[in-house]
Amino acid sequence: MVSEKKYYVGIDIGSTASKTVVLNEGKVVDSFVLPTGWNGRETAQQIHQKLEEDGYTAAMRCVATGYGRVCVDYADKVVTEITCHGKGGWSLFEKDVTIIDVGGQDTKVIRVAQGQVTDFLMNDKCAAGTGKFIEIMANRLGATLEELYQLAEDGEPLSISAMCTVFAESEVISHIGMGKKREDIAAGVIHSVATRVSGLASRFGIGGDLALTGGLCDSPYFIRILSEKLERPVQTHPFARYAGALGAALTAERRRA
Secondary structure: OOOOOOOOEEEEEEOOOEEEEEEEEEEEEEEEEEEEEHHHHEEEEEEEEEEEEEEEHHEEEEEEEEOOHHHHHOOEEEHHHHHHHHHHHHHOOOOOOOEEEEEOOOOEEEEEEOOOEEEEEEEEOOOOHOOHHHHHHHHHHHOOHHHHHHHHHHHOOOOOOOOHHHHHHHHHHHHHHHHHHOEEEEEEEEHHHHHHHHHHHHHOOOOOOOOEEEEEHHHHHHHHHHHHHHHOOOOOOHHHHHHHHHHHHHHHHHHHH
């Protein structure tokens, strides 16, 4: 019997942002991002309310992934981030690729071949190499994320060598206290994260094409610096931020949840 449900929804509850993708007949018909905030369950309910208002819930199958996937109590299935980012990345880049996902809480390197995850490495011991670190440092410098990237492009990177977010923040505070230029501090922040991400990728063993997903994929400056440190081009996609949610939606569609 063919299911009457025709909307396939993927929800990626990240530590910083929550992404939602809606598929219909294999095509993306809707997508949106909400800040996760302090309570993932409240965010999940806000997503459900928006889906309901837009008329999807009456004919919906839903798969949840991400840091707060268990908060989506109306999901038909929950799936790991690794699996969903692999599926989403394969769909976006349409080739064997090593995906680097810089999230708010962790960084993942995922090798995908023939649409399947073949290996991965994750660093979740400290936020110093993640988007959360950049967000914290932007706040410390009194800038938005967009302003931080703009400042960084005009600066010469100062050294921020601590491997712990707390100590790295102390280095930034020290630079501020010494009257260093905001541009140079901002550049140091971006270079610091790119160094940690490239180190993780190098330990994993990179080969072939590289692609960036996650929140930082919207920053051409970060992509350029990461490419320089890896000594090979890192590509991205306009929809790469939604890779996890897209993979979850594809899982809902293909497995019928």
